[in-house]
Amino acid sequence: MTDVLRPHAEDLYAEELAVLAKSDDRPRPPGWRLSPWAVTTYILGDGDQITPKYIGPRRVVEVAVATLATDRALLLLGVPGTAKTWLSEHLAAAVSGDSTLLVQGTAGTAEEAVRYGWNYARLLAEGPSREALTPSPVMRAMTDGGIVRVEELTRMPSDVQDALITVLSEKTLPIPELNEEVQARRGFNVIATANDRDRGVNELSSALRRRFNTVVLPVPATAEEEIDIVSRRVEQLGRSLALPEIPAGLEEIRRVVTVFRELRSGVTEDGRTKVKSPSGTLSTAEAISVLTSGVALAAHFGDGVLRAADVAGGIRGAVVQDPVSDQVVWREYLETVVRERDGWSDFYRACRDAG
Template sequence: MSVSVEPTTVEPKRGEPAEALRPHAEEAFAGELAALAAQDDRPRPARWKLSPWAVATYLLGGTLPDGTVITPKYVGPRRLVEVAVTTLATDRALLLLGVPGTAKTWVSEHLAAAVSGDSTLLVQGTAGTPEEAIRYGWNYAQLLAHGPSRDALVPSPVMRAMAEGMTARVEELTRIPADVQDTLITILSEKTLPIPELGSEVQAVRGFNLIATANDRDRGVNDLSSALRRRFNTVVLPLPESVEAEVDIVSRRVDQIGRSLDLPAAPDGIAEIRRVVTVFRELRDGVTSDGRTKLKSPSGTLSTAEAISVVTGGLALAAHFGDGVLRAGDVAAGILGAVVRDPAADRVIWQEYLEAVVRERDGWKDFYRACREVSA
């Protein structure tokens, strides 16, 4: 159970757990998962909580026969989701690949929640991730007192998923050192995890599979070996294909985050969301939306996730230091921070964009003034 600090405005009862700032997917959407399970009469793979069809419906949204509305968790091509879900029903692991901010972690979490009812069997990949994080570790007090034994062994999330027939997750796989990555080869090919210290092994039971995520910007950091890559079916998650699709994604996530932070809904906030999305898309594409003006792209990714962060920050400013209406001045500083990562090169690119594009755009005078003010 998650433990968090109690809000200062509420006096909790002794021993009563606090409300989590960000509940796991299976907790936040428990009602939808239960409704899907109740009406799901399609075949389910071993130990799956839902059928593949219901898992896809949970991610993409829809309306059930009893009128229950399933909210979309991912806005994108349906076929990609179907391929990802189907992969988890086979003996191949799933690799979600894409540029930063394409919802790889989000999709991974919701897939695990829908398939296994538990998205917490997670290994967070970093340059310092040790082999024990994927295989197993030891309780050294037990190890020194009694020697190697099952009681002294500390299972990794992957080992637990194998033993319980559940879905494990590995985030940022290409950030993990190559020799540590390769500990997955035996797990994914032989479906077993040897424990040589005990002369035994843990065999994966039916239902086990693994979802990994990786940024294609990380190529050359710790590229996957060909042997490991063969164990995965790769699904590339694209950036939103249109402004409207990206505005819809940002609006939905900002609304969800805002409600979790008790921020009031911003009246007419869609106009500012559209401007943030337009700026991000033009700068990362290197061309204005009408195709007339070529632009230089800054060093940052300017992803949908960053647009969500900028708008959420603006919403907080409007709520706490304004009149609650989301305006250009509320998002200007966030945009500057997202665009100007390299103080020298990116600042020049941003200034050129402001003067050549924003200044001349109809209806954007307030946005231009706000951006100039924070950029000065």
Template sequence: MNAFQPGTEPDGAMPSASDTQSRPRHVEESSATALRPHAEDQYAEELALLAAADDRPRPPGWKLSPQAVVTYLLGDGAKITPKYVGPRRLMEVAVSTLATDRALLLLGVPGTAKTWVSEHLAAAVSGDSTLLVQGTAGTAEEAIRYGWNYARLLAEGPTAAALVPSPIMRAMRTGAIARLEELTRVPSDVQDALITILSEKTLPVPELGTEVQAVRGFNLIATANDRDRGVNELSSALRRRFNTVVLPMPASADDEVEIVARRVAQLGRALELPEVPAALEEIRRVVTIFRELRSGMTEDRRTKLKSPTGTLSTAEAISVITNGMALAAHFGDGTLHPADVASGIAGAVIKDPVSDGVVWREYLETVVRERSGWLDFYRAARDA
């Protein structure tokens, strides 16, 4: 069996432009006006600073050393901003995994920054976070392996020119990091298409009598959570190909407040929302409510609570505050008030109108109503 060699295609054809560069030109040209720039574009200056000062050994194909990648993720307290707030050891394990022949599985409940960490890892290691497969119940094997341009296939038969590479195949060819979101939502038979890729580092193309061999630097980051319905468990054979890192919810309220405040500020700038002062008080209120309802206990450990059906993740807290800022800026007096976040919190908590509605009303009457300084919020939430 022949193999794809770097820089060549089967049948002696030269690689196409899309194969010789991992990111299309239009992505780079539009990054300045993109609503949400890719991590490697948004933090290009930080990545350049780290690369210039990085004198440690780099694994083959890496843009930065493993130590510099961890610094990029956690920040240095000066010019490098934190992308992840959590245990340093988790990021060290994740980064070191990518330097081995094992793939990385980021596991955690929704809202624990799995996708965020995955994107920033790929940006720091490969300089490209766009080689992405979004897993769904309808994901086909072609999304992981390759597909065909059927017009050319009918006209020419199976040729290299008719083959449409998946993001994972492109990552194998270029020695980059591929990403697969929501792996456990992908059907089990499609998941198993990864086994040969991860164990043999090859992707057979039997229609052409050849295979793609992964270039050094290739690896895969997958994300998954165990709270969604319709989850497809990984086979033991596939699970063995991954090193699993579990991302926890923020350990303390202060950590979660810091995460929410930072992301809200970033989103506000990206969305060009007018600056809303004095948001920290409402951020802490939202975080307190979410943490208490998640844990089923008030902060002082004196009152047990019913928990709603939803996860009340950090990501949802960020969404509630961002929406409140938009309300305050465009329909209020420019200051974030309890009324600006009350309806958003109610919407996040009440996923099931019956059971969650009871949980929320009980929480308002037994906790919020009696809490000092929360009367305005209680009234706004009750009205909402």
């Protein structure tokens, strides 16, 4: 896997999954590779051999894992950048050992992505048959007794969403062309993700929503928690991208996280100064992206130390999505907050130069 840019979770963390499977003597639901307790340990880490994949409230993960052990599907809901996709991938890897069964929801997602399609050459030559049928990831998960992931569920057209209703309620997928049906094997379930900023795009029908247990993923509660998340992911991405190793740059990580949190919440962290919020989300994922780009700049075009100048351009790009209104917000924040903050003069100059 050394040549793969982004290995799947079950490949990247195969050793950890094997360690847990070997020592896991707790009851496992039918079709599961690990017990619910071991899945939760894999996600949150144990402080020793198992590294944390998700940093957040333990109860949130426990509820998500317990849901997958029932007949209800799981909907991970949250603002952008709260690790919905990341968590769904690792849940699928730990439960069924395969995180690759994926339906990507977009405005153009067709019903075949949820049900099945056809090999039209064989269909025309031989007529409807199992050999001419092209199974969707949902059908494959039902057949194998695995987890299928549906990303950005609310971006899919409503009629495509509703194709899931029979699958989730009856655990069957009818194939009327063949007068057959596929019945789900034990271990089958669905993990869907949705961005709560997309409410109103393609709202879930009440019938479909009832088939899901919704777990809301919160934004990091404290700055220290967010700094920890960002630091870990930047380090992991640096290794996977084979970036030259540079010092941790904790000060710049702290600055980026502080800027994002203050602009996101509309108030400085000491609560003394209100600031305007830009149109973008300024999520934890965007902070990770800004800092990873900064590391690449420092490694290839700098002196090997992450500095304010390496992240300033990325921050401005993340904040200024609307070139008119967001530019005003950013400039005002620089002059009223950053300029007056002790020890931030280099950061202020770098951001001014980047603008």
